[in-house]
Amino acid sequence: MFAFLLRRCFQITSKVQKLSQFPKGSRNITSYNLLNSCLQRKFMTHQNIKYLQRSASLWTQTSCFHMSYQAFKIKKVEEPEKRELDLIRYDFRELKNSPKPALYLGYGGLIPFVSAPLIMAITETYFPELAFAQIAYGATILSFLGGARWGFSIPDSSPAKPDWLNLGNSVVPSLLAWIALLFHDNLTEAAVLIIMGLGIALHYDLALLPGYPSWFRALRTVLTVVATFSLVATMVIKNTYPVKKLVSDRK
Known part of the structure; x- marks a missing residue:
């Protein structure tokens, strides 16, 4: 999986370099801008996914803490004490x-x-x-x-x-x-x-x-x-x- 990601990264960088070497012209500039916007979109999507993952993990931890705090607040029902020989107290x-x-x-x-x-x-x-x-x-x-x-x-x-x-x-x-x-x-x-x-x-x-x-x-x-x-x-x-x-x- 790691090797696959490396290959994909090298392919993307090589394409970017080829596109950056195009001669100056309106059509090339337009293509370059479209490619740049696509890459920015991908990058932003990737950042959004990371942000959502972090938010999801933070929400999970917060909910777990909330549940544990609520569980801590719940008091256990104490059983009544035996009173056979407890003369002084009762x-x-x-x-x-x-x-x-x-x-x-x-x-x-x-x-x-x-x-x-x-x-x-x-x-x-x-x-x-x-x-x-x-x-x-x-x-x-x-x-x-x-x-x-x-x-x-x-x-x-x-x-x-x-x-x-x-x-x-x-x-x-x-x-x-x-x-x-x-x-x-x-x-x-x-x-x-x-x-x-x-x-x-x-x-x-x-x-x-x-x-x-x-x-x-x-x-x-x-x-x-x-x-x-x-x-x-x-x-x-x-x-x-x-x-x-x-x-x-x-x-």
Whole structure:
């Protein structure tokens, strides 16, 4: 292809040279002018083609940039984040929307948990009867939480179906509460079992089984944390202050 173009160029230049050597005359001048105009036309056509090619390439690049800019501007639809264990961002915001009876009764239910270590800390004395009353109350709360999960699974419209998973896990807190009451002579082991039961019940309600509303999840978390720290405080007081019974043994 390159050799062909070279030959064509040499042929055109040789013709131009021959025409330029014609003798002077009107006919020769006219022929020379016609040839010159034809060459100029060809040259201009060639320049126009090059200009169009450059314009086409520039338009293509501009359109590609425009399309890429538009595509860059389009935002991807973000998937909603999972909210199972995101208590701080979502569920605790709904705590203020809790029904007043549930809020007052829930906080009132912490009084037996908090009052026992508070009395012993004020008197600087460990009372086994108060510690056992706190553990017995914790066992009652565990049975209540298991019953609440059982009752939540019964209605047909409930998201938690009455299958082996839901109903079986509803029984676990009650069994731990019963085992804890068997350790009435060793209250430390009993308190550890109650803390384990509270943690397992909270894990069921927050992550494992489908679900309670956000305000109840937040309320359950607050109540469980306060009850757990109350039991831990009682165990610390047992190992810190002297033991004294509220009722002396009668012979």
